[in-house]
Amino acid sequence: MAFNVQRRISSCLLLGLFCLTGISLLSCSAPKEQVYRKSMVQMDTLVTITVVTDSADRAEKAMERAFGEISRLDTLFNFFSEKSELSMINSNAGLSGVRVSPETMEVVEKAIEASEKTGGAFDVTIGPEISQWNFSLKIKPEDESIKKRLGLVNYKLIQLDKAKSTIHLKEKGMLMDLGGIAKGYAADKAVEELKKNRITSGLVAVAGEVKAFGRKPDGKGWKVGIKNPRSTGKNDEIMAMVELNDAAISTSGDYQRYFILDGNRFHHILDPKTGYPAQGCQSASVIAGDGVYTDAFSTGVFVLGPQKGIALLEQMGFEGLIVDKNGTIHTTPGLKGKIEFTTNH
Amino acid sequence: MSLRQTISATTLGDRILLVSLILASCAGIVFIKDVLPNSGGVIIEVQGKPTHRYLLDQDRTVRVESPYGQLTVEIRGKRVRVIQASCQNKLCEHQGWVSHGAIICLPARISVSVGVPDKSGDKRIDATTG
Numbered sequence: 001m002a003f004n005v006q007r008r009i010s011s012c013l014l015l016g017l018f019c020l021t022g023i024s025l026l027s028c029s030a031p032k033e034q035v036y037r038k039s040m041v042q043m044d045t046l047v048t049i050t051v052v053t054d055s056a057d058r059a060e061k062a063m064e065r066a067f068g069e070i071s072r073l074d075t076l077f078n079f080f081s082e083k084s085e086l087s088m089i090n091s092n093a094g095l096s097g098v099r100v101s102p103e104t105m106e107v108v109e110k111a112i113e114a115s116e117k118t119g120g121a122f123d124v125t126i127g128p129e130i131s132q133w134n135f136s137l138k139i140k141p142e143d144e145s146i147k148k149r150l151g152l153v154n155y156k157l158i159q160l161d162k163a164k165s166t167i168h169l170k171e172k173g174m175l176m177d178l179g180g181i182a183k184g185y186a187a188d189k190a191v192e193e194l195k196k197n198r199i200t201s202g203l204v205a206v207a208g209e210v211k212a213f214g215r216k217p218d219g220k221g222w223k224v225g226i227k228n229p230r231s232t233g234k235n236d237e238i239m240a241m242v243e244l245n246d247a248a249i250s251t252s253g254d255y256q257r258y259f260i261l262d263g264n265r266f267h268h269i270l271d272p273k274t275g276y277p278a279q280g281c282q283s284a285s286v287i288a289g290d291g292v293y294t295d296a297f298s299t300g301v302f303v304l305g306p307q308k309g310i311a312l313l314e315q316m317g318f319e320g321l322i323v324d325k326n327g328t329i330h331t332t333p334g335l336k337g338k339i340e341f342t343t344n345h
Numbered sequence: 346m347s348l349r350q351t352i353s354a355t356t357l358g359d360r361i362l363l364v365s366l367i368l369a370s371c372a373g374i375v376f377i378k379d380v381l382p383n384s385g386g387v388i389i390e391v392q393g394k395p396t397h398r399y400l401l402d403q404d405r406t407v408r409v410e411s412p413y414g415q416l417t418v419e420i421r422g423k424r425v426r427v428i429q430a431s432c433q434n435k436l437c438e439h440q441g442w443v444s445h446g447a448i449i450c451l452p453a454r455i456s457v458s459v460g461v462p463d464k465s466g467d468k469r470i471d472a473t474t475g
Contacts, residue, residue: 038458039447039456039458040390040393040456041390041393041449041451041454041456042393044451046447046449046456048447048472050471050472136434203471203472205472205473205474208473208474208475209474210472210474212471212472216471222471222472223469223470223471224470224471224472224473224474225470225472225473225474226473226474226475227473227474227475229475237473238470238473241470249474250474251474251475253475256475283475285474285475
């Protein structure tokens with residue numbers, strides 16, 4: 001009898017030990033937050049979406065929805081697609097207003113706002129000028145042709161009728177190009193889509209237009225590298241790093257699309273007032289709450305130059321970093337202590 | 346009472362339960378391995394759709410075609426490069442070796458994404474602007 005009791009007690013202890021082992025192993029396998037990242041070619045560039053979640057299924061679904069949203073916006077804003085709403089607006093310039101979706105109305109409204117704030121340094125009606133240049137084939141238009149089309153570059157000739165949801169370009173030959181604002185807007189909308197799908201931390205990068213929200217699993221903000229405008233290779237590609245906390249950053253640079261002709265650099269960021277490439281900066285990076293504004297203002301600030309650019313950013317409550325034409329770095333006061341420079345500049 | 350005696354004193358029911366618990370523990374171990382991050386991989390997409398997936402630590406050369414062109418991709422020494430492209434400007438060829446990130450040939454509508462295990466906590470940047 002005593003032997004049986006002892007045997008039962010020993011068996012129970014053995015069972016208890018294995019139960020504890022099994023339970024502890026299973027509890028180790030409880031899902032933890034991980035970083036998921038996916039890239040796709042959209043809007044004719046690389047889009048990378050990064051999310052933090054404890055569910056691979058949730059990550060996949062949220063990223064799919066976000067990529068879907070970017071794709072949808074591209075069908076509205078694509079300058080090179082005949083079926084886009086932008087192309088419909090352009091082909092009816094000087095004729096009639098075109099009924100547009102809320103997103104197109106919103107992005108054009110914000111473009112006009114940026115034009116007003118930058119005094120016209122950012123202007124989406126730059127289309128007639130920029131369409132004359134070909135940076136792959138190194139084609140610079142004739143001075144006469146540049147001068148002739150300047151009259152068509154004027155954001156004040158964009159007519160919005162919000163009641164009818166129409167946009168009208170008043171003069172024939174006007175062309176709107178949303179390339180300086182659409183990617184930032186798309187990043188904002190992609191982030192909204194991620195949040196709708198229960199993602200509380202992530203980052204969307206549409207080319208160099210980056211919008212971040214929440215924190216990484218280590219509790220830190222998202223770290224974004226700012227490119228060195230005169231990089232010679234992989235080793236000096238990044239000149240500075242900034243940690244984003246629920247903010248966006250965009251950069252406009254004279255090294256993104258350009259060619260050198262007779263010792264002169266001709267790049268794609270045209271001054272709307274002259275039709276020629278703006279000369280004051282090598283690059284301009286802007287940090288603000290929304291990508292639509294960082295995208296537009298990085299272009300506007302680039303055209304304005306370092307002094308006026310920094311003054312405007314302070315007025316707007318944005319932060320920024322400008323590398324002027326001589327390579328000198330200018331920053332807004334609020335960025336001091338928040339930016340880490342590498343030795344590459 | 347020795348361990349041997351204790352074990353020999355168990356009934357058939359005790360032993361069945363014991364084996365079941367051991368198997369359940371082993372299943373937990375397999376499950377843990379499953380949810381650990383994968384080692385780096387290479388994903389090739391044509392017109393936005395994944396068409397090829399490879400492990401980064403297996404050397405190979407792959408020819409990828411799309412209706413708009415073709416690339417020859419080399420995976421070697423846990424790095425990836427495009428060694429031949431049908432496009433005119435050859436930017437993807439000039440990009441050289443990539444150990445993380447992506448190589449894109451826009452004319453051919455082909456992208457090669459190279460993944461690495463997440464290293465949250467180190468100083469690696471999460472994105473680049475400019």
